[in-house]
Amino acid sequence: MLLQIDLQSEVPIYTQLVHNIIEGIARKELLPGEALPSVRSMAADLGINLHTVNKAYNILKQDGFVQVNRKQGAVIHPASFPLADEQYQLRLQEQMRPLIAEAICRGMSSEQFKVISEQIYSQFSIGEEKEDG
Template sequence: MLLDIDLQSETPIYTQLVHGIVEGIARKQLQPGEGLPSVRSLAADLGINLHTVNKAYQLLKQEGYVQINRKQGVVITMDAYPAADDAYRSRLREQLRPLIADAICRGVTKEQFAEMSQAVFEEMLPKEEK
């Protein structure tokens, strides 16, 4: 599993881990039932604190992307991921607000933002879904 972690980024490392794993799931690089490295192993591989990895795994569990148990460790959820309900859409809208505001302040047009969003969305889709 390749995770691109930027230790100099303003984005917290645990957030980068969550985003990287969710992207791996979206791209179908990580499959349901597949195990993730142990907290200690991933922390050692990335040269980060094990509490950082643990926090990322706990957030992924709360969002329904992974299951954590003592025998199997951390496993990509076999069940369907939670649907995009009204609560999710509301949270997504709130997360987009600062991105859009920053883009507007920097002179990005609505069309440019839409084009970038479309391009990133297409990049995330697995090859068989394009």
């Protein structure tokens, strides 16, 4: 999996790393039971501080996307991922509010926003369709 980290972005590097790994899982590029690179290896490969990688891995662990053990390090959760429960849906709404508000301020219609959302969603669903078909 190719990670895209923008060192000039306003988004913290650990957040970018978390997002990249979750996108890799969604695209089926990272599979359950697959080990992520060690903290040191990932930090060296990306040219970032190992504490940044450690923070990202800890967030992924807290959110249920990875398990961390002494032998294998960080491993994509082998069983199942956390469900989109009510708490997650509330958090999703909070995160989407500013995006939708800005889109409205910029003159984007509800339909345009839906089209963009559906395009992004379908990019991640392609992996599921390949497995089913």
